[in-house]
Amino acid sequence: MPWWSWILIWVALGACTLLVLMLGGIYLFRKGVAVMRGAGEALDQVAARPARTATADDAALAALAPALAGPRAPGSAVFADPAQMRREYEEGRERRRLARRDRRVARRRERGQMQSLSDLGLN
Structure with missing residues (x-):
């Protein structure tokens, strides 16, 4: 094999590597743009949703909160x-x-x- 065939092989390998890297970059860029677009749409939907009002369930949970929390504050067991x-x-x-x-x-x-x-x- 002549000496210049090695140069052609390495140039072809380098060109293929650059091509694969460029295609991968384009793919990742497109996926990133799609994710950002989806996140923007989700934020728009959340912003358009009306604020949640207090319900009877919230009042019941608030009344139950002391019973759920237990008789002690967290961390007080160290000195008890x-x-x-x-x-x-x-x-x-x-x-x-x-x-x-x-x-x-x-x-x-x-x-x-x-x-x-x-x-x-x-x-």
């Missing part, structure tokens, strides 16, 4: 009495267990399924 924290943890665990049982009994009642004796407190 360990025995009291243990009692609160066990009480919360029992409340969650009973709530799961109540949901399970209600779900089975809705579906017409048989109830577990332990769920009904008969076992």
Whole structure:
């Protein structure tokens, strides 16, 4: 193979590499423009949507908020009495267990399924 064939091979490889890079750049640019166009349309739809007003559900959630937050503020357990924290943890665990049982009994009642004796407190 003559010496100049190596030059032709490397020039062809370089040209193909540049072509692939340019086509990839054009592809990415078009995809980016499409994403920006879609984001602009989504922002326009959000801006055109009317503001949400307070509903009865919001009032119910606001009334439930203290019960959901628990008796303590976050981070206060660091300075609390360990025995009291243990009692609160066990009480919360029992409340969650009973709530799961109540949901399970209600779900089975809705579906017409048989109830577990332990769920009904008969076992």
